[in-house]
Amino acid sequence: xxxxxxxxxxxxxxxxxxxxxxxxxxxxxxxLPSATNASEAASAATQIRQLLRGGDPEGAxxxxxxxxxxxxxxxxxxxxxxxxxxxxxxxxxxxxxxxxEGVCAGEGGSERADxxxxxxxxxxxxxxxxxxxxxxxxxxTGGFSQIQGRNLGEGGGGQQMSVLLNWxxxxxxxxxxxxxxxxxxxxxTV
Amino acid sequence: MASPEAHHLFHNPxxxxxxxxxxxxxxxxxxxxxELYQRSGSKFSLTDELKGHEKTVTxxxxxxxxxxxxxxxxxxxxYVWEQTPSGWKxxxxxxxxxxxxxxxxxxxxEQKFAVGSGARVIxxxxxxxxxxxxxxxxxxxxxxxxxxxLAWHPNSVLLAAGSTDSHARVFSSFxxxxxxxxxxxxxxxxxxxxTICGEYLNDSAGWVHGVSFSPSGNALAFTGHDSxxxxxxxxAPEQPPxxxxxxxxxxxxxxxxxxxxxxxxxxAGHDCEPYRLHGDESxxxxxxxxxxxxxxxxxxAREESALHMFRQMDLKGQTQADTQLQTTHQNTxxxxxxxESTDGTVRKFSTSGVDGRVVIWSF
Numbered sequence: 001x002x003x004x005x006x007x008x009x010x011x012x013x014x015x016x017x018x019x020x021x022x023x024x025x026x027x028x029x030x031x032l033p034s035a036t037n038a039s040e041a042a043s044a045a046t047q048i049r050q051l052l053r054g055g056d057p058e059g060a061x062x063x064x065x066x067x068x069x070x071x072x073x074x075x076x077x078x079x080x081x082x083x084x085x086x087x088x089x090x091x092x093x094x095x096x097x098x099x100x101e102g103v104c105a106g107e108g109g110s111e112r113a114d115x116x117x118x119x120x121x122x123x124x125x126x127x128x129x130x131x132x133x134x135x136x137x138x139x140x141t142g143g144f145s146q147i148q149g150r151n152l153g154e155g156g157g158g159q160q161m162s163v164l165l166n167w168x169x170x171x172x173x174x175x176x177x178x179x180x181x182x183x184x185x186x187x188x189t190v
Numbered sequence: 191m192a193s194p195e196a197h198h199l200f201h202n203p204x205x206x207x208x209x210x211x212x213x214x215x216x217x218x219x220x221x222x223x224x225e226l227y228q229r230s231g232s233k234f235s236l237t238d239e240l241k242g243h244e245k246t247v248t249x250x251x252x253x254x255x256x257x258x259x260x261x262x263x264x265x266x267x268x269y270v271w272e273q274t275p276s277g278w279k280x281x282x283x284x285x286x287x288x289x290x291x292x293x294x295x296x297x298x299x300e301q302k303f304a305v306g307s308g309a310r311v312i313x314x315x316x317x318x319x320x321x322x323x324x325x326x327x328x329x330x331x332x333x334x335x336x337x338x339x340l341a342w343h344p345n346s347v348l349l350a351a352g353s354t355d356s357h358a359r360v361f362s363s364f365x366x367x368x369x370x371x372x373x374x375x376x377x378x379x380x381x382x383x384x385t386i387c388g389e390y391l392n393d394s395a396g397w398v399h400g401v402s403f404s405p406s407g408n409a410l411a412f413t414g415h416d417s418x419x420x421x422x423x424x425x426a427p428e429q430p431p432x433x434x435x436x437x438x439x440x441x442x443x444x445x446x447x448x449x450x451x452x453x454x455x456x457x458a459g460h461d462c463e464p465y466r467l468h469g470d471e472s473x474x475x476x477x478x479x480x481x482x483x484x485x486x487x488x489x490x491a492r493e494e495s496a497l498h499m500f501r502q503m504d505l506k507g508q509t510q511a512d513t514q515l516q517t518t519h520q521n522t523x524x525x526x527x528x529x530e531s532t533d534g535t536v537r538k539f540s541t542s543g544v545d546g547r548v549v550i551w552s553f
Contacts, residue, residue, distance in 0.1 A: 017310075019335075026334060027356050027395040110438050114394070176440025178417035185356075185396035185416040 027187040036072040041079040048083055057091045058102040065103065065112040068119075070188040077190060081126065084119045089163050096170050104174050113175045117183050118190045120171065123164045127157070193482070194518050195550040197234050199227065205247060206293075206525050207542040211254035213529070216548065219247040224261050226278075234548075240271055242280050249294035251303070260303050262291035268305050268315070270324055283324040285313045293339055299346035301368050306337030312351055314363040314383075329361050329384050339446075341401045345372040347381055350410055352398025358412040358420070360388040376408060376424040376432075390422055392436055399459065400446040400526075405534025411455050413444040419457060423471050433471045441465070441476075446526040450536040456480065458523040458541055462515055464551065480551060481517055521545035 012018040044067045051060040064087050069076040091099055104113045171179065197216075205219040216227040216234050222243050227234035243263035250261045259278070262268040266287055269280040285291060289308030296303045305313040305326070310333045313326035335355035342349055349363045362381035364372070377387040388410070396416030403410055410422045418438045425432035442460035449455055455474075458464040464480045502508065514520065521544035529538035529550055538552040 022334065022355075027391070029391055029393045029395065031393060114438070177442055178438060178440040181415065181417045181443060182394045182396075182438065185414070186394040188393070 024187065029188070032188060033069075033071045036069045036076050038073070038075040038079050041069055041072065041076040041083070045079065045083040045086075048087060052087055052090050057087070057095060058099045060087050061091070061099055061103050061116075062112065065115045065119075066108070068115050068190050070190065081119060081122055081190065084116075085123050085160060085164075088119075088123075088167055089160070093166065096167065100167075100170050100174055110175070113171065114179050114182050114186070115190065116167070117171055117175070117179045118186070120164050120168050121183050122190055124161065192552045194552075195232075196518050197548045197550075198546060199225075199234065199548060200546045202546050203521075203544040204524065204542040204546060204548065206249045206251075207540065207548050208250050208252045208259075208527070209529060209540065210252050210257060215252070217250045217252055217259055218542070218548065219250045219261070221246060222263070223247065224250050224259070238278065240269075240278055240280070242269055243267065245290070248290065248292050249305075251294055251296050253296045253300045256300050258296075258300075260294050260296060262294040262305050264290035266291060266307075268294060268303075268313075268324075281324060283313075283315050283326065285315070285326050286328070287311060287313060289336075292337055295340050295342060297342045297346040297349075297363075298344055299369070302346065302363065302365065304340050304342070304349055304363065306340050306351060308336040310335060310337070312337055312340065312349070312361070312363075314349070314365065316365055316368045327363075327365065327383060329363060331384055332357075332359065332386060332389060338398060339400050341403055343377075343403050343407045344405070345375075345407060347372040348377055348387060348403075348407070350401040350403060350412070352401045352412055352414070354397045356391055356395040356397060356414065358388075358390045358398050358401050358410065358422075359386060360410060361386060376426060378427040387427070388422065388424060388431070390420065390431075390434065392416055392418060392420055394418065394438070396443065400444060400457070402447050402449055402455075404449045404452050406452060409449075409452065411447055411449065413447050413457055413459070415443045417441055417443045419444065419447065419455065419467055419474070421455070421469070421474055435469070435471075435474050437467060437469075437474045437476060439465075439476050445522065445524050446541075448526050448528055448536065448539060449534070450531075450539075451534055456526060456536070456539060458526050460522045461517075462519045462521060462523060462543070462545075463517040464523070464526065464539075464541060518549050519543045519545055519547055 012020045048060050048064045064084050069080050202220050208217045214229045218225050224240040224247055225236055226238040228237045243265050245264035247261055247263045252259050259271040268283040268285055268291055271278045271280050287307045287309040291305050291307045293306040302316045312329040315324050315326040318325050335353050337351050337353050339352040347362055347364050347369055349361050352358050362385040364381050364383050394416040396414035398412050398414045401412040413419045418436055421435045422431050423433040444457040444459035447455055447457035453470050455467040456464050466477045466480055467474055468477045523541045523543040525542050527540050528536050529540045540550045542548045
C-alpha cells in the first residue's frame with residue numbers, strides 16, 4: 001500500500017459532494033413514460049412503416065414521435081432512431097412543410113416538435129448506418145475533396161445528413177430557437 | 191406605451207441593479223465594486239463607490255425603508271452598507287459558505303436577507319442585537335447544486351429559490367424572535383425553519399434563472415434555461431399543486447421575471463427585450479414583446495442615399511451596419527425589477543443587462 005501513487009487517485013469519485021457525483025436521474029420528471037425495450041420499439045416500427053406505406057406521412061410522423069421511448073434502454077432508443085430517420089427520409093421534400101405544420105399543431109404539438117428536434121440532433125450526432133463498411137479516412141483526402149468524399153463516397157451518410165438538415169431548417173421556422181435550447185437541457189433523451 | 195428611458199452607464203456587464211425607494215439613487219454591481227448613481231435631471235451620474243469586495247459582485251439590493259444596501263460577491267462575503275455622515279460604512283456578514291455568493295435580496299420586512307450560494311446553501315441572515323452583528327442560518331436540505339436566484343414571499347417567511355439542479359423550491363425561513371408567525375396559506379400552516387413547502391421540476395429541466403411570487407403570494411412563477419416559464423398554483427400543505435402550467439416559448443431563455451398583477455408576467459433574458467405573458471390557472475400564453483420596435487428601430491435606419499451606400503461598401507464592405515440590435519438593450523438582460531407599482535400592478539419596471547444599460551420601462 002505504501003507504493004500507492006496518491007496523485008493518480010480520482011478524488012472526485014470519493015467525494016459525495018463532487019459535481020461528478022450529481023444524481024442525474026433527479027432531473028427526470030415524474031411524468032416519464034415507463035421503460036421499454038428493443039422488441040417493443042421494433043413492433044412500433046412495423047406499425048409506423050405501414051402508415052408510411054399507406055400514404056399517410058403525417059400520421060406516421062405523429063405516431064413515431066408520440067411513441068418515442070423516453071424511458072427505454074439504449075437498444076430501444078437506437079431502434080426507434082432508425083425508424084424516425086426512415087420516416088423522415090420517406091417524406092418528400094415538397095410535403096415537408098405541410099406535414100410538419102400538421103404534426104406540430106393541436107394537442108401535444110409542441111412536445112412532438114421538441115421530440116423531433118431531439119431526433120434531428122441525435123441523427124446528426126450518430127454515424128450513418130452504412131459508414132461502418134467503407135469509411136473514408138480523413139487523412140487521405142484534403143480540402144474540398146474531403147467534403148465531397150463524405151457526401152458522395154459514403155453515399156448513405158451524406159444523404160441522411162442533408163435530409164436531417166432540411167428538416168432542421170423547416171422545424172426551426174415553426175418552433176424557433178427555443179426548441180434547440182430544450183434539446184440541450186432536457187434529460188428525457190431519445 | 192411611452193418609449194423606454196435608457197441609461198447607458200458604462201461598457202461592462204451589470205450583474206444586478208437596485209433603485210432606492212425615492213428612485214433617485216441607483217446602485218449597480220460593476221466588477222468588484224458597487225457604484226451609486228444619483229439622478230440629476232434626466233440622467234444618472236456617478237456619485238459614490240462601495241469598495242470592499244475582492245471578487246466580482248453578484249448581487250446588490252437597497253432596502254426601501256431603511257435605505258441599507260446589502261451586497262454579495264464571489265469572494266464568499268456579504269456586506270451591509272449603512273450611510274453615515276462620513277460615507278457608507280460596511281458591516282461584514284458571517285455567511286459561513288465556502289463557495290461564491292450568487293444572489294441577495296432583502297425580505298419585505300427588511301429584518302432579514304437571503305444569500306444564495308454555490309455551496310448549495312441559502313444563508314438567511316438577520317441582525318443579532320446582543321452581539322451587534324449579522325449572523326446567518328443555512329437552508330440546506332434538498333439543494334443539490336448552486337442557487338442562482340431567490341425571491342421573497344410578501345409575508346417575509348417563505349422564500350423561493352431556483353437552482354442549477356433545475357428545481358425551484360419554496361422554503362420557510364422562519365426565525366424565532368425576528369419574524370412574526372405567518373398566516374396559514376396554501377403553502378403551509380406550521381412553518382418551522384427549513385420546511386420545504388414545494389419542490390418543482392419542469393419536464394425539460396433547465397437550470398432555473400428566475401423565480402417570483404405573485405403579488406398575493408399564492409402563485410409562483412419560475413423560468414429556466416429550457417426557454418420556458420412555469421407557473422405553480424399550490425393547493426394545500428403537503429399536497430401536489432392545484433395547477434402547474436408550463437409555457438414553452440420559441441425564444442431564447444429568460445433570465446428574470448416579475449409579476450404584474452395576478453394575471454400577467456413580464457420576463458426578459460437572452461433575447462434582449464422584455465416579453466409579456468398572460469393567463470390564469472386554466473392556462474398561460476406568451477402575448478408578445480413589450481418593446482415597440484417601430485420607435486428606436488426606425489430612428490436607427492437612416493435615409494439611405496447612394497453616396498452613403500457606396501461609402502459604407504467602401505469602408506466596411508457592406509451597405510448596412512448590422513451590428514446594432516433593434517432592441518433598446520444591446521445584449522442579454524440579466525435583471526428585471528419592479529420600479530413603480532400600486533397594489534401589485536406594475537406601472538414602471540427596470541431592466542439591466544450585459545450591455546451596461548439600465549432601462550426604465552413604463553406602461
